[in-house]
Amino acid sequence: MGTQESDERTRGTGRRALLGAVVLGAGVAALGTAGTARAADAQHGGGLKSLPVPTIIGHRGASGYRPEHTFGSYQLALDMGADIVEAGDLVPTKDGHLVCRHEPEIGGTTDVAAHPEFADRKTTKTLDGVATTGWFTEDFTLAELKTLRAVERIPANRPHNTLYNGRWEIPTFEEVLRWQDEQTRKRGKQVWIYPETKHPTYFRKLGLGLEERVAKLLHKYGKDKRDSPVIVQSFEPTSIQRLNELVDNPLVVLLSAAASRPWDFVEAGDPRTVADLITPKGLREIAGYAQGIGPTLDLIIPKDASGNLTTPTSLVADAHKRGLILHPYTMRNENPFLPANFRKGTDPTAYGDAFGAFKTYFETGIDGVFSDNADTALLARADFLNG
Numbered sequence: 059m060g061t062q063e064s065d066e067r068t069r070g071t072g073r074r075a076l077l078g079a080v081v082l083g084a085g086v087a088a089l090g091t092a093g094t095a096r097a098a099d100a101q102h103g104g105g106l107k108s109l110p111v112p113t114i115i116g117h118r119g120a121s122g123y124r125p126e127h128t129f130g131s132y133q134l135a136l137d138m139g140a141d142i143v144e145a146g147d148l149v150p151t152k153d154g155h156l157v158c159r160h161e162p163e164i165g166g167t168t169d170v171a172a173h174p175e176f177a178d179r180k181t182t183k184t185l186d187g188v189a190t191t192g193w194f195t196e197d198f199t200l201a202e203l204k205t206l207r208a209v210e211r212i213p214a215n216r217p218h219n220t221l222y223n224g225r226w227e228i229p230t231f232e233e234v235l236r237w238q239d240e241q242t243r244k245r246g247k248q249v250w251i252y253p254e255t256k257h258p259t260y261f262r263k264l265g266l267g268l269e270e271r272v273a274k275l276l277h278k279y280g281k282d283k284r285d286s287p288v289i290v291q292s293f294e295p296t297s298i299q300r301l302n303e304l305v306d307n308p309l310v311v312l313l314s315a316a317a318s319r320p321w322d323f324v325e326a327g328d329p330r331t332v333a334d335l336i337t338p339k340g341l342r343e344i345a346g347y348a349q350g351i352g353p354t355l356d357l358i359i360p361k362d363a364s365g366n367l368t369t370p371t372s373l374v375a376d377a378h379k380r381g382l383i384l385h386p387y388t389m390r391n392e393n394p395f396l397p398a399n400f401r402k403g404t405d406p407t408a409y410g411d412a413f414g415a416f417k418t419y420f421e422t423g424i425d426g427v428f429s430d431n432a433d434t435a436l437l438a439r440a441d442f443l444n445g
Contacts, residue, residue: 105248105284105286105308106289106308106349106383109141109142112420112424112425112426112442113427114139114140114141114435115141115142115143115252115385115427115428115429116135116142117144118131118144118145118146118147118160119143119145120138120430120431120433121211122390122391122392122430122431123218123219123431125167125210125211125219125222125223125225126167127146127147127159127167127229128208128225128226128227128228128229129226129233129237130222130226131226132234132237133241135432136241138433138436139436140432140436141250142250142251142252143250143251144251144252144254144428145158145237145252146158146231147160147161147256148231148254149161149162149195149257150196150261150266151195151198151200151203154266155231155232156231156232156268156271156272156275157200157228157230157231158228158229158230158231158234159195159228159256160211161185161257162185162194162256162257163190163192163193164203164206164228165191165192166211167209168193168206169206169208169209169223170193171193176193179194180192181193186257186259186260186321187321187324196261196266203228206227207223207224207226208225208226208227210223214406215406215407216407231253231275232275234253235281238251238287242287248287250287250289252290253290253291254290254293254312255268255269257321258296258322259294259321259325260321268297269300269301272290272301272304273304273305276288276305282307283306284306284307288307289307289310290305290307290308290309290310291311292310292311292312293312293313294320294321296322296326298310298348299347302347308349308350309347309350310350310383310385311335311348311352312351312352312387313351313352313353313357314332314354315356316336316356316357320332320335332357336376338376338379341379341380342380344380344382345381345382348382349383350382350385351382351383352384352385352428353373353387354386354387355387355388355389355419355427357386358373358384358386358419358424364398366398374422374423374424375423378423385425385426385428386419386427388428388429389412389415389416389419389428389430389434390412390430391409391412392406393405393406393409393410394406396410396415400412400418412431412434412438413437413438416438416439416442417438417441417442420439420442421442
């Protein structure tokens with residue numbers, strides 16, 4: 059990108075962020091908390107306003123029913139009616155292709171351990187400060203990864219998903235973009251996706267920068283505009299800042315536990331934690347380069363020592379005041395993943411009162427939610443909106 063073009067894009071994105079903050083802030087100020095989520099779609103320009111609110115995002119597809127980040131999972135999420143499919147968590151191959159895996163380590167999500175030809179690829183690496191042993195996508199070419207098949211990541215909670223082990227291969231991001239177009243044509247309705255840059259600082263140090271590869275593919279398929287049906291997310295704020303200079307897509311900063319630090323902050327010696335990012339000052343800064351945040355649900359409603367929900371924080375109202383949408387993560391139906399006061403028994407494979415939990419979170423005014431069970435989420439939304 060030339061200097062003049064870069065300057066023009068910088069000015070354009072700056073104007074977009076400023077205008078968005080002004081318009082959204084004015085709209086939110088006029089609303090009560092209960093009405094904020096339902097009205098959020100009317101406050102956004104471009105494609106975002108076409109989405110129902112609360113928006114139901116199929117987390118890694120329909121991963122409550124199929125091995126995550128497979129076309130089987132993505133397809134089922136669409137068939138269930140998810141508004142957006144999170145396809146996918148993007149990690150690179152040795153030869154620079156982007157593929158969809160929960161993590162670069164693929165021992166838990168593929169059958170790589172059953173392939174003797176790759177036994178010598180097993181290794182230990184330090185991934186964002188944590189020693190991790192297994193097989194890593196950056197040590198495989200795309201052709202080699204395509205010989206593997208996906209398996210269920212958490213079989214202890216989802217033994218029924220193991221029925222589908224070995225059925226689907228690892229999708230590439232380019233295949234996902236083509237699938238999105240194909241499904242949009244077939245359904246006569248725009249299909250949305252929500253990819254994530256995974257461990258971008260780690261991969262940039264390996265010479266496998268993610269943002270440029272994402273932008274190149276979005277440019278190629280004409281999906282790099284403000285109203286494009288692709289929202290891009292990352293746990294590293296600098297990854298979103300970099301993307302803000304490369305594309306005009308809606309961008310979302312993911313936020314983990316309050317005491318945690320984004321890994322790009324750790325690498326840069328920035329002492330701030332997520333708790334600092336969710337202050338009014340931190341949210342104002344995020345609003346300068348992103349359109350939303352994706353906080354863990356515990357930042358919306360904390361839990362007590364027993365795992366029960368307590369009192370909601372002011373994060374929803376604070377973020378809305380800065381013109382940011384909130385898409386927290388992750389709602390799952392199984393007991394271990396629900397707040398303690400919504401569990402039913404102790405069976406780790408059994409469902410608890412997911413509907414009750416959804417209702418409680420929707421009442422905070424969130425603009426959407428990631429869920430492994432899009433069908434449950436959609437029914438819960440209907441109950442909430444009709445109630």
